Amino acid sequence: MCEKNIDLMMEYMDGGLDDFEKMNLEKHIETCQVCAEDFKAYSDILQGFEEMEMVEAPEGFTSSVMEQVNELDLYSPAKVAENLKSKVIDSLIFAGFGLAAVVVFGGGALALFGGEILSLFYGAGMYGVAGFVAPVAEICATIVGNISNWASNLGEWSQETLVFYGVAFLAIFAVLVLLQINMTQKPKEAKASSRA
Amino acid sequence: MKICYTNKTDFELTSMVAKGDHDAFGELVERYKNLVYSVVLRMISDKEEANDQAQEVFIKLYKNIDKYRDEFKFSTWVIRIATNHVIDFRRRNKNNVEASNLEDLEQDVAIHQPSAEEVYLAKEQTKSLADAVESLPDMYKLPIVLYHQQGMSYQEISDIVGVPISKIKNRLFRARKLLKEALANMQRGESYV
Numbered sequence: 001m002c003e004k005n006i007d008l009m010m011e012y013m014d015g016g017l018d019d020f021e022k023m024n025l026e027k028h029i030e031t032c033q034v035c036a037e038d039f040k041a042y043s044d045i046l047q048g049f050e051e052m053e054m055v056e057a058p059e060g061f062t063s064s065v066m067e068q069v070n071e072l073d074l075y076s077p078a079k080v081a082e083n084l085k086s087k088v089i090d091s092l093i094f095a096g097f098g099l100a101a102v103v104v105f106g107g108g109a110l111a112l113f114g115g116e117i118l119s120l121f122y123g124a125g126m127y128g129v130a131g132f133v134a135p136v137a138e139i140c141a142t143i144v145g146n147i148s149n150w151a152s153n154l155g156e157w158s159q160e161t162l163v164f165y166g167v168a169f170l171a172i173f174a175v176l177v178l179l180q181i182n183m184t185q186k187p188k189e190a191k192a193s194s195r196a
Numbered sequence: 197m198k199i200c201y202t203n204k205t206d207f208e209l210t211s212m213v214a215k216g217d218h219d220a221f222g223e224l225v226e227r228y229k230n231l232v233y234s235v236v237l238r239m240i241s242d243k244e245e246a247n248d249q250a251q252e253v254f255i256k257l258y259k260n261i262d263k264y265r266d267e268f269k270f271s272t273w274v275i276r277i278a279t280n281h282v283i284d285f286r287r288r289n290k291n292n293v294e295a296s297n298l299e300d301l302e303q304d305v306a307i308h309q310p311s312a313e314e315v316y317l318a319k320e321q322t323k324s325l326a327d328a329v330e331s332l333p334d335m336y337k338l339p340i341v342l343y344h345q346q347g348m349s350y351q352e353i354s355d356i357v358g359v360p361i362s363k364i365k366n367r368l369f370r371a372r373k374l375l376k377e378a379l380a381n382m383q384r385g386e387s388y389v
Contacts, residue, residue, distance in 0.1 A: 042376065045325065048325035049344035055237055061229050061247070070218060072258065075215060
């Protein structure tokens with residue numbers, strides 16, 4: 001019973017009780033010594049909070065923050081333009097990666113399975129959706145066959161061809177990575193020089 | 197013509213900062229420095245460290261000012277960033293023995309056991325409410341400080357801590373009970389338990 005009244009006391013202190021509930025609680029507190037003591041203890045705590053001094057930030061706080069903000073200067077027109085430029089270059093690099101992936105994988109897929117893809121469209125045109133279902137298993141089998149043929153042909157490539165493709169791939173990858181590193185380091189250098 | 201920043205709303209000031217106006221940010225710092233500092237101090241309990249961390253909170257605010265949307269009150273956003281910053285700060289400082297994540301603390305309902313030195317100091321110091329508040333775990337300390345000292349509503353605290361209002365209410369109730377017990381123990385000259 002009294003445990004429930006403690007929760008009611010909390011509601012009372014937060015202004016969450018209606019008049020009827022308030023009256024009932026006040027009546028109970030008048031007759032129950034345990035609850036009266038609890039109520040006084042909670043009231044003392046709340047009063048203590050009211051009397052507690054408001055903590056103030058140390059002297060010079062604002063000027064110290066503003067000094068750092070002035071050094072950063074992130075939103076001046078020059079800085080905004082610089083950020084925009086680096087974002088555009090980042091986007092171009094990203095788009096370059098995307099395009100390269102489309103060319104490599106898309107081109108590879110076309111070279112390997114171009115015939116099957118065309119026959120799928122042809123089947124769809126000739127027989128509608130139903131025409132799709134029957135040749136699908138056959139086409140899948142052909143695709144798997146093509147992949148295994150391609151994989152086995154890899155072994156027949158000359159060593160020079162393999163080295164050429166390997167070096168070309170690594171060179172393109174290195175150029176893109178260097179570009180990315182260069183772009184991410186620039187802002188850091190700018191920050192360091194502004195601190196100095 | 198000189199701009200009068202004191203008449204501007206928080207949202208107007210944030211827009212001005214995002215356009216490169218540093219004085220507008222100075223006005224925001226003036227408005228919220230005591231709030232941020234007092235909350236950080238309650239969570240760190242070291243004046244010098246609290247000063248450094250409160251300043252870092254404002255630098256974080258500055259860096260992210262263009263992300264502020266007025267769906268929340270600015271003070272709510274500020275305190276959310278401040279509390280997350282303090283939690284990250286504690287995580288970085290491995291020596292800190294207090295639990296570092298508010299949600300991790302969800303299951304932890306016991307007040308931390310103070311060291312012998314803390315008990316001695318507590319006995320020596322005035323048995324004040326501030327000491328008792330300091331002894332509370334963050335999950336209780338933060339709502340009680342925000343509600344009673346900063347006058348925030350259940351809803352605002354819920355937005356800051358990221359838990360439902362019902363939980364905030366329960367934590368407040370539980371915090372008061374813990375404070376009552378801690379004060380009673382301190383009056384009897386015992387540790388906080």
